Amino acid sequence: MAENKSEVIAGAVVLAVALGFVFYAGKLTGASAGGQSYELGASFRSADGITVGTDVRLAGVKVGRVTSMALDPSTYRAGTTISVAEGISVPDDSALAISSEGLLGGNYVEILPGGSPIHFEPGDQIEFTQGSISLVSLLMKFVGGDSGEVPSE
Template identity: 70%
Template sequence: MSENTTDVIVGGAVLAVAVGFLLYAGQATGLSGGGSEYELTASFRSADGINVGTDVRMAGVKIGRVTDITLDPGTYRASTVFSVLQGIEIPDDSAVAISSEGLLGGNYVELLPGGSPFYLEPGTEIEFTQGSISLVSLLMKFVAGDDKEDQAE
């Protein structure tokens, strides 16, 4: 009889830990309805390194996530939809850029607030954008630049 009681207690503890882990994973990935959000859009020349679920940050603080990325067939630009937490008002002259966490880190969407007293409405497109910068192309330009200097001497 005591073995059955022990099995029930251990099983309940394992089940509680599993439910806790699922709740934590849902909050960490943004799947839970932890707060209301509104959507903004932006169009990038290059959206390398970001995907659905990528963080949207302002001043290094996560304030949202990317919810959709599609190719606009008319402009050949990456149309990006991202959510921002309700209560965070973005000035209408703000910019959005794809930034890198470092040489080996991933990319994220960074909101750079402007100074306007007017704020973006939900669904508005942010006009001022800066796409991702390819580290490989920068290194190739650096290497090609050094070769040209060596050939000139």
């Protein structure tokens, strides 16, 4: 009988620790409930490196996340929807750029705020976007010496 009690206690401790990790992971990724947000749309020529759930940052601070991505078959661009925390007003001349955290870091969507006194409303489309830059193609241009010039004879 004493073995059963100790097994139940050990199981309860393991379950409590597992729930603590789940709660911590939810807080860390911003997946916890609470906090209202609104959605904005954008279209990228190249959306390499971002997926649903990728951070949206303003001045290096997480203010939202990517909520959906789909290919627009008429324009061949990546249609993206982002959520922005309620209370963060984004000027309507702002731009979105896919930025990298470094050579080994992941990508995130960066809001580059404009100076307009008019702000985006929920559901608006951000027109100014900059897609991701392929580090591999940049390295190949550097290593291969591809300057884009035609060799002279």
